[in-house]
Amino acid sequence: MNPSDIHIGLKGVKKSYGKKEILRGIDLTVRRGEILSLVGPSGSGKSTLLRCINRLIDIDSGEIRVDGKDIRKIDPVELRRRVVLMPQNSVMFPGTVMENVMTPLKIAGIEGEKRVVNALRDSGVPEELFHRDAEKLSGGEKKRVALARAIALRPEALLLDEPTAGVDPKKVELIERSILDMVKKRRLTVIWVTHDTEQALRVGNRIASIKDGKVVKVGKKDGFEWEGVY
Numbered sequence: 001m002n003p004s005d006i007h008i009g010l011k012g013v014k015k016s017y018g019k020k021e022i023l024r025g026i027d028l029t030v031r032r033g034e035i036l037s038l039v040g041p042s043g044s045g046k047s048t049l050l051r052c053i054n055r056l057i058d059i060d061s062g063e064i065r066v067d068g069k070d071i072r073k074i075d076p077v078e079l080r081r082r083v084v085l086m087p088q089n090s091v092m093f094p095g096t097v098m099e100n101v102m103t104p105l106k107i108a109g110i111e112g113e114k115r116v117v118n119a120l121r122d123s124g125v126p127e128e129l130f131h132r133d134a135e136k137l138s139g140g141e142k143k144r145v146a147l148a149r150a151i152a153l154r155p156e157a158l159l160l161d162e163p164t165a166g167v168d169p170k171k172v173e174l175i176e177r178s179i180l181d182m183v184k185k186r187r188l189t190v191i192w193v194t195h196d197t198e199q200a201l202r203v204g205n206r207i208a209s210i211k212d213g214k215v216v217k218v219g220k221k222d223g224f225e226w227e228g229v230y
């Protein structure tokens with residue numbers, strides 16, 4: 001692979017909490033504009049890995065590069081604008097849906113109601129929800145607002161931590177569709193964590209599987225041999 005095709009690269013990444021090794025030497029590359037599905041059992045370190053990539057936590061050893069640059073050499077605030085995490089729990093801030101999407105922009109010193117509206121539309125949030133109390137939305141609606149909050153920052157890469165978990169199964173494909181459309185429209189690089197192997201196959205250009213803090217398999221849809229369903 002041409003090194004300039006690699007958008008996010010991890011090499012020998014290790015992270016422990018106390019004496020417990022969570023990530024035990026992760027090697028992974030994500031190409032520009034690709035969706036990499038990341039699967040693995042509960043507790044295997046998926047969320048920890050995403051949190052390392054935008055430096056919400058620092059790794060103990062190894063290296064993570066974004067666009068060829070070691071993330072320790074990138075200003076963390078800039079990094080978190082370029083590589084945005086949609087966390088596993090879509091916690092809403094007090095206030096309306098629009099305010100929820102506006103807040104991270106304000107923190108970043110960006111004004112722009114238009115951006116907020118576009119991000120909400122692209123995430124499939126219906127207009128009648130824009131002025132509702134965000135904390136009172138359904139789980140699926142909150143996921144969409146969290147997505148809008150992430151993309152309003154106009155990132156180059158998205159780290160999606162189980163973006164459809166807990167969503168009514170009938171709505172899962174709708175959310176999936178709006179993410180895929182938006183990712184294509186904005187040409188984003190994505191790491192998409194999911195427990196749903198069918199979804200991993202549907203959405204990912206490649207699939208990586210981690211277990212006990214190591215990548216045990218990575219491959220394309222065709223020829224990817226599954227050990228089983230997690």
Ligand SMILES: Nc1ncnc2c1ncn2[C@@H]1O[C@H](COP(=O)(O)OP(=O)(O)OP(=O)(O)O)[C@@H](O)[C@H]1O
Pocket residue numbers: 017022040041042043044045046047048049088
């Ligand atoms: N801040 C922390 N302090 C101590 N241990 C932690 C911390 N965060 C995560 N862990 C532990 O690290 C391990 C991996 O957690 P992580 O959340 O990355 O797993 P996961 O693969 O995302 O699981 P799930 O599929 O259930 O979301 C777990 O054993 C967890 O208890």
Ligand SMILES: [Mg+2]
Pocket residue numbers: 046047048088161
């Ligand atoms: Mg997790």
